[in-house]
Amino acid sequence: MADERLLDDLAGIVGAANVLTDAADLAPHLVDWRGRYRGRARCLVKPGATGEVAAVVRRCVAERVPMLPQGGNTGLVGGGTPDDSGGTVIISLARMRRIREVDPVNFTLTAEAGCLLREVQTAAEEADRLFPLSLAAEGSCQIGGNLSTNAGGVHVLRYGNMRELTLGLEVVLPDGSIWEGLRALRKDNTGYDLKQLFIGAEGTLGVITAAVLKLFPRPRAQAVAWLAVPAPAAAVELLSSMRSEFGDRVTAFEIIAASALELVLVHIPGAVQPLADPRAWQVLVELSDTAGDRALSGALETMLAGAMEAGAVEDAVVAQSGAQAQALWKLRESISEAQRIEGFSIKHDISVPVSRIAGFLESAEPRLREAFGQVRIVAFGHIGDGNLHYNLSRPAGLDNDEFIAQTPLVNRIVHDLVVELGGSISAEHGLGQLKRDEIRRYKSPTELDLMRALKRALDPAGLMNPGKLL
Amino acid sequence: MADERLLDDLAGIVGAANVLTDAADLAPHLVDWRGRYRGRARCLVKPGATGEVAAVVRRCVAERVPMLPQGGNTGLVGGGTPDDSGGTVIISLARMRRIREVDPVNFTLTAEAGCLLREVQTAAEEADRLFPLSLAAEGSCQIGGNLSTNAGGVHVLRYGNMRELTLGLEVVLPDGSIWEGLRALRKDNTGYDLKQLFIGAEGTLGVITAAVLKLFPRPRAQAVAWLAVPAPAAAVELLSSMRSEFGDRVTAFEIIAASALELVLVHIPGAVQPLADPRAWQVLVELSDTAGDRALSGALETMLAGAMEAGAVEDAVVAQSGAQAQALWKLRESISEAQRIEGFSIKHDISVPVSRIAGFLESAEPRLREAFGQVRIVAFGHIGDGNLHYNLSRPAGLDNDEFIAQTPLVNRIVHDLVVELGGSISAEHGLGQLKRDEIRRYKSPTELDLMRALKRALDPAGLMNPGKLL
Numbered sequence: 001m002a003d004e005r006l007l008d009d010l011a012g013i014v015g016a017a018n019v020l021t022d023a024a025d026l027a028p029h030l031v032d033w034r035g036r037y038r039g040r041a042r043c044l045v046k047p048g049a050t051g052e053v054a055a056v057v058r059r060c061v062a063e064r065v066p067m068l069p070q071g072g073n074t075g076l077v078g079g080g081t082p083d084d085s086g087g088t089v090i091i092s093l094a095r096m097r098r099i100r101e102v103d104p105v106n107f108t109l110t111a112e113a114g115c116l117l118r119e120v121q122t123a124a125e126e127a128d129r130l131f132p133l134s135l136a137a138e139g140s141c142q143i144g145g146n147l148s149t150n151a152g153g154v155h156v157l158r159y160g161n162m163r164e165l166t167l168g169l170e171v172v173l174p175d176g177s178i179w180e181g182l183r184a185l186r187k188d189n190t191g192y193d194l195k196q197l198f199i200g201a202e203g204t205l206g207v208i209t210a211a212v213l214k215l216f217p218r219p220r221a222q223a224v225a226w227l228a229v230p231a232p233a234a235a236v237e238l239l240s241s242m243r244s245e246f247g248d249r250v251t252a253f254e255i256i257a258a259s260a261l262e263l264v265l266v267h268i269p270g271a272v273q274p275l276a277d278p279r280a281w282q283v284l285v286e287l288s289d290t291a292g293d294r295a296l297s298g299a300l301e302t303m304l305a306g307a308m309e310a311g312a313v314e315d316a317v318v319a320q321s322g323a324q325a326q327a328l329w330k331l332r333e334s335i336s337e338a339q340r341i342e343g344f345s346i347k348h349d350i351s352v353p354v355s356r357i358a359g360f361l362e363s364a365e366p367r368l369r370e371a372f373g374q375v376r377i378v379a380f381g382h383i384g385d386g387n388l389h390y391n392l393s394r395p396a397g398l399d400n401d402e403f404i405a406q407t408p409l410v411n412r413i414v415h416d417l418v419v420e421l422g423g424s425i426s427a428e429h430g431l432g433q434l435k436r437d438e439i440r441r442y443k444s445p446t447e448l449d450l451m452r453a454l455k456r457a458l459d460p461a462g463l464m465n466p467g468k469l470l
Numbered sequence: 471m472a473d474e475r476l477l478d479d480l481a482g483i484v485g486a487a488n489v490l491t492d493a494a495d496l497a498p499h500l501v502d503w504r505g506r507y508r509g510r511a512r513c514l515v516k517p518g519a520t521g522e523v524a525a526v527v528r529r530c531v532a533e534r535v536p537m538l539p540q541g542g543n544t545g546l547v548g549g550g551t552p553d554d555s556g557g558t559v560i561i562s563l564a565r566m567r568r569i570r571e572v573d574p575v576n577f578t579l580t581a582e583a584g585c586l587l588r589e590v591q592t593a594a595e596e597a598d599r600l601f602p603l604s605l606a607a608e609g610s611c612q613i614g615g616n617l618s619t620n621a622g623g624v625h626v627l628r629y630g631n632m633r634e635l636t637l638g639l640e641v642v643l644p645d646g647s648i649w650e651g652l653r654a655l656r657k658d659n660t661g662y663d664l665k666q667l668f669i670g671a672e673g674t675l676g677v678i679t680a681a682v683l684k685l686f687p688r689p690r691a692q693a694v695a696w697l698a699v700p701a702p703a704a705a706v707e708l709l710s711s712m713r714s715e716f717g718d719r720v721t722a723f724e725i726i727a728a729s730a731l732e733l734v735l736v737h738i739p740g741a742v743q744p745l746a747d748p749r750a751w752q753v754l755v756e757l758s759d760t761a762g763d764r765a766l767s768g769a770l771e772t773m774l775a776g777a778m779e780a781g782a783v784e785d786a787v788v789a790q791s792g793a794q795a796q797a798l799w800k801l802r803e804s805i806s807e808a809q810r811i812e813g814f815s816i817k818h819d820i821s822v823p824v825s826r827i828a829g830f831l832e833s834a835e836p837r838l839r840e841a842f843g844q845v846r847i848v849a850f851g852h853i854g855d856g857n858l859h860y861n862l863s864r865p866a867g868l869d870n871d872e873f874i875a876q877t878p879l880v881n882r883i884v885h886d887l888v889v890e891l892g893g894s895i896s897a898e899h900g901l902g903q904l905k906r907d908e909i910r911r912y913k914s915p916t917e918l919d920l921m922r923a924l925k926r927a928l929d930p931a932g933l934m935n936p937g938k939l940l
Contacts, residue, residue: 012918037701046867058826074676085810088792103823103825104710105706105707105710105825106715106823106824106825106856107824108823113809128714138514148665149659150659152657152659156656156657157656160634161656161657164630173916173920177916178916179914179917179920180914180916180917181917183892184823185821185822185823185856185892185893185897185899186626186627186821186824186855186856186857187626187631187821187852187855187856187857187894187897188620188629188894188896188897189620189622189894189896189897189898189899189901190617190672190822190894190895190896190901190905190909190912190913191670191901191909191913191921191940192667192920192921192924193620193633193666193669193670194917194920194921196663196666196667197662197666199663200659200661200662200663201662217713217714217715217716217717217718218714219717236575240574240575243577243687244598244687244688244760245760245761246760246761247686247687247689247718247760247761248687248717248718254540267502280557289717290714290715290716291715291716291717304767337505337804347784349555351655351656351657351658352655352856353576353578353654354576354577354656355573355575355576355776356576370889382657385656385657386576386655386656386657387656411759422653422654422655423655424653424655424658424659424660425660426658426659426660426876427655427658427659428501428657428659429658429659430659431659431661435660439660439661442660443660443661444649446643446648446649446650446652447649447650447651447661447664450643450649450662450664450928451661451664453663453927453928454662454924454927456927457923457924457926457927458920458923460766465514469661470661
């Protein structure tokens with residue numbers, strides 16, 4: 001009865017067509033992208049404006065109903081999947097999809113939370129500007145989710161995470177009031193920087209409804225190369241030399257283990273081995289500049305020729321056309337898909353200081369071998385940010401259930417080593433449900449207490465995305 | 471008696487030589503750099519290590535004694551000056567002056583809070599890296615103060631504020647516990663990003679004792695030019711074109727009104743007018759690159775020649791040597807000093823979206839003229855960040871007291887306009903005591919409540935730098 005009244009009231013706020021309760025309508029919103037988490041919900045509401053979000057939140061608070069803000073539902077840690085209480089109201093931002101303003105002179109763009117990342121990239125391009133966040137899910141993930149997970153991707157080396165790309169936010173707070181923080185300023189020191197609270201908070205401190213994002217000059221020239229290096233340490237050294245020589249032009253620097261490339265060559269139609277001989281460790285490097293297309297490729301070729309003479313690089317190919325560059329990038333971007341086709345894998349999204357990447361790779365494999373005998377490591381990632389996707393695929397001799405059963409011990413070995421090296425067990429995916437308990441092993445009581453104090457200060461009733469992150 | 475016991479206990483923690491109570495010793499710590507604020511203090515303690523800071527804080531908390539963390543005491547808003555209760559314990563970070571680590575491969579540097587900004591710049595240079603924060607007080611301001619005020623300066627356009635330059639912090643919390651957040655990671659999404667709380671908090675949420683800072687490739691080439699533009703709007707357009715053409719190479723873009731340059735020419739020995747004819751609005755532009763010194767100056771000259779033909783630039787000189795570049799920078803950097811020599815001035819440290827700078831300048835002067843008849847505006851600043859130092863000097867016909875008495879009304883007119891344009895009344899100096907009350911006029915109750923909720927959550931007893939910011 002109370003439930004029906006709530007649904008009626010929500011329909012009164014957002015319109016009956018925007019309150020979903022049908023099992024079939026709800027289904028895609030109750031499971032995460034990887035299919036690891038499933039939950040239940042009372043309903044899903046789709047507010048069309050900030051005021052409607054606020055009214056929905058106030059209504060839920062009055063009834064002490066838990067809420068889950070949901071974006072494109074492409075997250076990898078179950079942060080956007082409801083628990084199985086069945087009491088949750090999912091607040092979808094999908095209808096708030098307006099680009100409110102593009103200001104090319106201020107190099108800013110104001111987008112509502114439900115805008116797809118790709119729509120924001122396109123709106124920036126149309127104003128001859130760059131919005132640099134770029135990641136595999138960009139065609140379906142939403143800006144609100146990018147903000148709530150502090151999304152990373154392949155260009156963090158040069159442009160930073162979503163946090164560094166954000167100047168202002170509009171947020172509906174857990175009590176249903178609206179914080180108007182949509183500032184488009186590069187310098188503002190008038191008290192605590194409140195927007196920082198909500199970025200990366202995975203929806204546990206409020207509902208982000210809009211953001212002012214930073215734009216950049218659009219690069220007009222790019223040079224892309226695929227290289228083989230003798231070892232990860234050589235890749236790290238090469239990165240240092242390239243940054244010293246090319247500075248900010250180094251916009252991506254990705255490492256790919258042979259095992260990762262092999263999966264792509266096997267499973268992805270049309271994928272072609274880029275170098276004559278397969279090598280253990282390979283690097284995809286991208287340089288970008290606002291001018292000088294041929295000069296940029298030429299400078300990269302000269303630099304690589306020197307590195308090959310010095311033995312720092314074993315082999316290299318520089319893309320001679322945009323199509324070739326795209327084909328190289330496709331190899332890199334198809335790794336996750338190839339791994340999914342190959343079957344279950346134990347994944348880690350870790351980071352360490354760049355200077356410790358080689359050390360991590362050198363220590364991790366022997367530790368895993370010692371524990372398990374055989375392992376099949378598929379490593380790749382954003383070495384320029386110290387961020388590795390260090391994944392294990394099922395070894396030939398093991399059946400699937402045996403392999404899956406190893407997950408907790410594998411995680412323990414990898415995560416313990418990461419933390420020994422001053423690293424993070426979740427570089428860019430967040431905690432969600434997947435790592436909420438795991439993190440308690442690694443964070444100090446002081447840090448956990450501080451996090452809980454923030455949660456209590458902003459959401460004393462604990463109604464915002466309960467069971468995630470904390 | 472209680473007071474003596476406290477002093478004895480503090481001496482027990484940091485050593486008797488590091489507890490100052492003598493009026494002469496305390497004097498420089500009780501007044502701000504501009505001499506606008508004076509306070510009193512029980513004593514000044516100089517801990518030599520993080521553990522000592524924590525012990526001092528615990529001891530003060532037990533006695534409910536207010537504390538003031540103090541760095542180089544170069545702040546401009548009285549945030550580092552004690553109130554006049556006489557009960558405050560000043561915690562000076564000056565003895566914590568160690569660069570703990572430089573990691574050129576990770577492009578990071580770990581510094582204690584008491585390191586001078588210049589020492590950090592130098593340590594980075596010695597490792598062939600750049601720490602880009604640069605501001606007038608760099609020879610005496612401390613990193614802890616830079617962090618606590620989220621310092622800005624002339625390179626924010628390219629490198630961001632202190633907040634964007636910080637990867638990790640070590641902080642003594644208001645209860646005397648230590649938060650170990652000294653991470654050297656570019657990607658870490660394991661819960662709330664706690665370091666953001668303390669950056670820009672002006673010491674009201676804890677004592678920052680050390681930080682991991684981002685380094686960058688060191689530019690090897692620079693080109694500097696001084697230009698005259700027809701109007702501020704032309705400067706803003708020129709900035710857009712330059713960023714489109716030169717991208718990240720644009721590392722500074724400063725606007726200087728003729729009135730500001732005139733003060734420098736009058737008061738600073740050796741200052742020389744850089745262009746043949748004085749003009750109303752001038753711009754100092756700096757390009758930087760990791761390579762190509764002559765090419766960079768050449769490209770700048772070509773670009774400016776085109777802009778002059780198009781009428782976007784009226785006159786220009788490109789520095790032909792490092793010494794010439796320094797001389798141009800000196801003109802810009804001497805403005806504050808020249809203004810100090812000229813006499814009292816009413817200063818504003820404001821920002822608006824870059825696209826609204828011209829609008830601000832066009833509206834502000836008529837409004838002030840309408841109110842006061844005569845005004846003498848000395849405007850300059852970091853136009854690339856939308857940050858203007860919009861100052862008023864005493865008009866010839868007015869005596870000093872009359873002029874000073876106008877301050878509140880001048881502030882009101884300027885700040886109201888700034889906020890109408892979506893700007894900030896404190897772009898880079900903070901609130902401190904100077905703007906603590908003024909900001910209440912402009913922040914929403916929701917925002918002020920959120921700020922107070924954070925303060926209560928971290929410092930429920932209100933002992934950390936009371937009376938500042940909030």
